[in-house]
Amino acid sequence: MSVLYEQSIVIVRPGTVSDRYGNEKADWGESATRTPVAQVNVQPAGGSQEDTDDKRIVVTGWLLISAPGTYPDLQATDRIEYEGMTLQVTGKIGRWPTPAGVRHIEAQLKEVD
Numbered sequence: 001m002s003v004l005y006e007q008s009i010v011i012v013r014p015g016t017v018s019d020r021y022g023n024e025k026a027d028w029g030e031s032a033t034r035t036p037v038a039q040v041n042v043q044p045a046g047g048s049q050e051d052t053d054d055k056r057i058v059v060t061g062w063l064l065i066s067a068p069g070t071y072p073d074l075q076a077t078d079r080i081e082y083e084g085m086t087l088q089v090t091g092k093i094g095r096w097p098t099p100a101g102v103r104h105i106e107a108q109l110k111e112v113d
Contacts, residue, residue, distance in 0.1 A: 008038045011037055012032050013035070065105075068103060089107055
């Protein structure tokens with residue numbers, strides 16, 4: 001395997017809870033499921049943006065690429081835990097199939113600090 005894919009992540013998929021009005025909403029606490037995934041590459045992408053209107057907020061973009069031949073079950077509503085950060089998936093997951101099977105996935109992520 002290439003040294004590019006020696007990182008690991010945890011995919012966090014929210015559970016659901018009902019609010020006091022009976023509406024279902026995402027629950028990132030105890031009912032969330034955590035799935036470890038190896039053989040990925042996570043790197044900075046898209047730079048950072050800073051919002052200084054009323055408080056300091058830095059938003060950093062990241063790119064997740066899975067190793068060739070891997071196809072993690074990642075959805076646009078999931079979050080990623082990586083090196084002490086919680087990253088949000090932004091947009092749809094890029095899936096790169098081939099006639100022989102799966103090539104890899106790519107996903108844009110963001111960290112809001």
